[in-house]
Amino acid sequence: MTLYQLWHKEIPIVEADNTDILIIGAGIAGITAALELLDSGKRILILDRDEATNFGGLAKEAFGGMALCGTPLQRINGIKDDPELMLRDWLSFADFSADDKWPRYWAEAYAYRNKTDVYQWLRQQGVQFFPAVNWVERGEFMPGNSVPRYHIVWGTGWELVRVLEQKLRHHPKAGNLKMAFRHRVDGFDSSNDRICGVTGQNEATGQPFQYQADITIVATGGINGNLEKVRQNWPPTWGEVPTTILNGSHRYSDGLLHDAAQALGASVTHLDWQWNYAAGIQHPQPRMPAHGLSLIPPKSALWMDATGRRIGPHPLVTGFDTHGLCQRICELPHGYTWQVMNRKIARKEMSISGSEHNAAFRDKKPVTFMKEILLGNDRLYDYLTSQCPDVVTAHSLEELGEKMNSLTPEVTVDTAGMICDVRHYDKVIDRGEAFHNDDQLRRIEHARRWKGDKVRTLKYQKIDDLNAYPLVAIREFIISRKSMGGIHTDNHCRVLDAAGNALSGLYAIGEAAGFGGGGANGKRSLEGTFLSLCVLTGRVAARSIRGEQNP
Incomplete structure (x- = not known):
């Protein structure tokens, strides 16, 4: 048996059984909770709807970035940071109301505990971080990250899952852990005002199941894999729901357990707090309906509306406020x-965000990765221009406009207007840096002051430059990604009802809990707060279940 097969070997269980602790969902939150709970000597059962080979959930597909403060890597990079500054930045983006008691609690807990409870804990497990710290979500009209905080797992989320899964498999008490895949949980059982288990269906056999447990933990992710629920809970300040939304979430993050928890009396809050992305393209090899890829857009590209005219007068530039872009x-x-x-x-x-299209980083090949950063990524360029249906190339602006129109005949691209906008931008660059009165150029200059962005951002590159041809146009859609609202929980990760009382025996962690309290990020995220909050809430829930007073 290969090591890969060992990691993904399903442990057989019967269809009617009981356990001490039942974890629904084998994503990073569920894995973390299980790893911590194994130390208690309790019997643990993990149920997951996906295939065993997809153990790790959305984390396995993620790029692996985490917003962390006060770390040794920040100090090495000359970054002065502390929890007070992080919390100030967090609250600026979150825009909590006076009623958001538990979301704000989790924001404060994260700011003060992320170094010890996330960074140091992951390092102890064997997770490595790339030495460079990136600067994202700097803020546009309100303060965002005041300093670079975006730490990336060396090997992406794929490696994060691999390391923690190894820890599970080789834990001294691994015999107390059982896992079953293709198991869809539909509802909860209760007895004497206490949650005592779950019911559902084995989707591999079609047979129903029922499991009893002293403690049940919901770790099933959010709602953003269900585009119908995304539309139903569309942020009211975003206007009408776009006709096309792509799916960049996990296909089983469908909100089924949110509904089941509500049926028990649980409070579910802030489902309109969504973390979607502005530059989604259709996946050339889709694995689910409306499957999309999330581009990390170039800062030097011109962002145009559907008619090909530059969006403005304030231009769209990535890296400052993702929520605002959307x-x-x-x-x-x-x-x-x-x-x-x-x-x-x-x-x-x-x-492209995620582990799938960052092979050099995922497979920890530093030479190849640095070549792509410094010299350009021909592999990715060739993939997008040859396979993605949303990408067109041309050898003149006129030809580019024609191809854009052929791709979207229902909305006419104003080719003459597009050419005018491109040439105006290029002329500003030609005047010289001292005369750059275009806000996009100002933002590029600001971004390039940080070394992490300087190596990835060109210095005032014109669009209609024959030496840089061919021209490229990419049609981009909103892509659904993460739920920042969810099941309302307290400081112990216990699920709360509308009156604020804990439902006995039921916990929620990770994205299912809005990453803590039903909305720890608020309306905006500092980015990189998702995987790390899964780790924090998973550990806190485990400590609470073990009986620690201050988990």
């Missing part, structure tokens, strides 16, 4: 946009 795009008439660039910009600045 809101402004949804306010436009057609719900999708274009980015216009050239091959040089695309090779140097563009990437």
Whole structure:
């Protein structure tokens, strides 16, 4: 048996059984909780709806970034940071109301505990972080991350799952752990005002199941894999729901257990607090309906509306306020946009979020990775231009406009207007740095002051540059990703009812709990707060179940 097969070997269980602790969901939150709870000597059963080979959930597909403060890597990079500054930045983006008692509690807990309870704990498990710290979500009209905090797991989320799964498999008390896949949990059992287990169906055999447990933990993710629920809970400040939304979440993050918890009397809050992305493209090899890829857009590309005109007067530039980008795009008439660039910009600045398309980083090949950063990523460029249906290339602006129109005949691209906007931008660059009165150029200059962005951002690159041809246009849609609201929980991760009382025997962690308290991030995220909050809430729930007073 290979090591891969060992990691993904399902432990057989019968269809009617009992256990001490039942964890629904084998994502990073469930894995963390199980790893901590094994130390207690309790019997643990993990039920997951997906295949065993997808153990790890959405974390396995993630790039692996975490917002952390006060770490040795920040000090090495000359970054001065502390919990007070992080919390100030967090609250600026979150915009909590006076009623958000538990979401704010979890924001404060994260700011003060992320170094010890997430960073140091992961390092103890054997997780390594890439030495460079990135600066994302800097804020546009309100303060965001005041300093770089985005720490990336060396090996992406794929490696994070692999390391923690190894710890599970080789734990001294691993014999107390059972796992069953293709098991869909539909509802909860209760007795004497206490949650005492679950019911559902084995989707591999079609047989129903029922499991009894002293403690049940919901770790099933959010609602954003269910585009119907995404539409039903669309943020009211974002205007009309776009006709096309792509799915960049986990296909089983469908909110089924949110509904089941509500049926028991649980409070579910802030489902309109969603973390979606502005630059989604159709996956060339889709594995689910509306499957999308989330681009990390180039800062040097021009962001155009559906008619090909530059969005403004305040231009769209990535890296400052993702929530704001989505809101402004949804306010436009057609719900999708274009980015216009050239091959040089695309090779140097563009990437796709996640482990799937960052093979050099995922497989920990530093030489290949640095070549792609410094010299450009031909592999990714070739993949997008040859396989993605939302990408067109051309050898003149006129030809580019024609191809854009052929891709979207229902909305006419104003080719003459697009050419005018591109040439105006290029002329500003030609005047010289002292005369750059375009806000996109100012933001590029600001981004390049940080070394992590400087190596990935070109210095004032024109669009219509024959030496950088061919030209490239990418049609981009809103892509659903993460739920920042969820099942309302307290400081012990116990599920609460509408009156604020804990439902006995029921816990929720990770994205299912809005990453803590039913909405720890608030309306905006500092980015990189998702995997790490899964770790924190998983550990806190385990400590509480073990009986620790201050988990």
